[in-house]
Amino acid sequence: MSQQREADNTGRKSVALVLGSGGARGYAHIGVIEELEARGYRVVAISGCSMGALVGGVYAAGELAAYRDWVCRLDYFDVLRLVDVTWSPMGAMRANKVMGKLESLIGDTRIEDLEIPVTTVATDLTRQREVWFQSGSLLEAIRASIAVPGVITPVHRGDQVLVDGGLLNPLPIIPTVSAQADCVLAVNATAHSPRPVTLEELLPPEEVAEEQAREKSREAGGVDFASWIDGVRGATRRLFDGFGNTNATTSTNGGRSEVDEALERGRREWGRLDMVLASFDITQAALAKYKVAGYPPDVLIEVPKTVCGAYEFHRAEALISLGRHLAVEALDRFEGRAHPGWGSPSIVVETPTREGQEGEGVS
Numbered sequence: 191m192s193q194q195r196e197a198d199n200t201g202r203k204s205v206a207l208v209l210g211s212g213g214a215r216g217y218a219h220i221g222v223i224e225e226l227e228a229r230g231y232r233v234v235a236i237s238g239c240s241m242g243a244l245v246g247g248v249y250a251a252g253e254l255a256a257y258r259d260w261v262c263r264l265d266y267f268d269v270l271r272l273v274d275v276t277w278s279p280m281g282a283m284r285a286n287k288v289m290g291k292l293e294s295l296i297g298d299t300r301i302e303d304l305e306i307p308v309t310t311v312a313t314d315l316t317r318q319r320e321v322w323f324q325s326g327s328l329l330e331a332i333r334a335s336i337a338v339p340g341v342i343t344p345v346h347r348g349d350q351v352l353v354d355g356g357l358l359n360p361l362p363i364i365p366t367v368s369a370q371a372d373c374v375l376a377v378n379a380t381a382h383s384p385r386p387v388t389l390e391e392l393l394p395p396e397e398v399a400e401e402q403a404r405e406k407s408r409e410a411g412g413v414d415f416a417s418w419i420d421g422v423r424g425a426t427r428r429l430f431d432g433f434g435n436t437n438a439t440t441s442t443n444g445g446r447s448e449v450d451e452a453l454e455r456g457r458r459e460w461g462r463l464d465m466v467l468a469s470f471d472i473t474q475a476a477l478a479k480y481k482v483a484g485y486p487p488d489v490l491i492e493v494p495k496t497v498c499g500a501y502e503f504h505r506a507e508a509l510i511s512l513g514r515h516l517a518v519e520a521l522d523r524f525e526g527r528a529h530p531g532w533g534s535p536s537i538v539v540e541t542p543t544r545e546g547q548e549g550e551g552v553s
Contacts, residue, residue, distance in 0.1 A: 205375050206235040206366035208487060209242025211356035211474055212379025213338075213467075213500025214509060216241025218493045220258055221513025222377050223249055229521060235369035236308045237362045239355040241379065243310035243335035244292070247328050250306040253295040260291065261506040269503045289333055299328045309365035310335045311355030312345070320358050321350065322365060340466050356380075360474035363485045373488035373524070377513070380474040381492035389497040389505070392512055401508040471495050491520045 205226060209219045219242055226233065238246035248257045301308050302325040310323045312334035323331035334345040334352035345352040355362065361378050390398045475495055482490060493516065498505055 202230050202232045203373070204234045204371045205231045205373050206369040206371040207233050207237070207246065208361060208363050208366055208374065208376035209236065209238040209246045210361040210376070210378045210380060210478060211240030211242055211354065212360075212471075212493065212495070213241060214498055214502045214505060215379040215493050215495065215500070216245060217261065217503075217506045217509035218379055218491075218513030218516065219245040219377055220254065221510040221515070222375075222491060222517040223254065224510075225514045225517035225521065226375070233306055234371050235366050236306055237311070237365040238308070238335070239311045239360055239362050240336050240338070242377070243355070244332050247301075247308055247310060247332050248292070248295060250304045250308045251296040251299050251328065256295055257292075258506075258510065261503070262510070264506060265504055269501075289329065292332065293329055296328055301325050301328050301331060304328070307369070309362065311359050311362040311365075312337070312352040313355055313357040313359075315339075315344070315351040315353055316349055320355065320362075321352060322362075324365075338467070338470060354470075356470070356474045356477075359477065359481065361478040361481045363481055363487060367485060375489040375491070375520075376482070376487035377491045377493065378478045378482070379493040380471055380478055380495045382475045382479070383492075383494040383496060386496040387494040389508055389512060392494075392497065393508065393515060397508070397511050397515070401505075404507065467500050471500060489520050489524045491516050 207223070207226075209216070209222075212218075223233070223245070233249075236246040236250055238244070245254070245257075248254050301310075301323060308324070308328070310328075310331040312321045312323065312331070313319070314321050321334070323334070330345065330347075334347075335355045336342060337344045337353040339353045339357060342354075360380055361376055363374065363376055366374050390401065393401065491513075493512065497512065498509065
């Protein structure tokens, strides 16, 4: 249990927290939560989708510190080993290895037993509507919410086929509307920006130097992001090309082997997978705008989708730092303080108003 929940709640500001989808960018949620706790806010409700459901659920279960320690130790090869490849047409990855780690943290925790009310959002492909998990297995709820269509295999529950909630609602604000909170804070990790924004542009100079040092250390170890992606391409090659083995046999096509041809086709198919992820990001960014317009939160923190790829899970430390710095800026504005001045507020942070906005129904 966190120090925040052990403390006396009297007189402390309460917040309903909305954590959106966004793949690796969702690590920023951890930094946001850390800043809220540092300022004495009491989280009284959490609504999350995809990576937001994962971080929010782990936090509500009191295991965020352990999860943070784990993800900050992941390097390229660790992430590659977590790519749990399957050959199902329903998705390229089962996510069993990631879920195994989560199970070791949260076990058989049930949502209704958590001290903080939690809602995780998935999408039912069968009925084409949102599914809100507000009771039952927390682990199953997280697994359903992170199942990116075509990438991670869906969860089958009865006649439901459950996939990533970001397909319909990447920023689930509505479940927090009834919460008895002093404010609603939402973190959109798939935000549009007027131009491509890098992670380094948004961090203070000392944090940029630390991230550059980490990158140099990775490169000194003989691994760079390009080679990591090549490794993932190799791992998924059989799925996309349909080869049951990788024995090199020479073809009559100019002396090229089947493996060479498979690799070439695998690169083309991985390009298609990249397109699926990029398209999903764009769709979520547009949907998030509509959700914010319908129910504007008191504080909106926007993480531009260009700061990193959805699968750059080896950059946890920098992304957590980004989340904390964006939270400092957003909360300073909300509380009427001056902000530190790094980054570009016009790109990443807005504090919307509820006035003149109309609501929307639940799917």
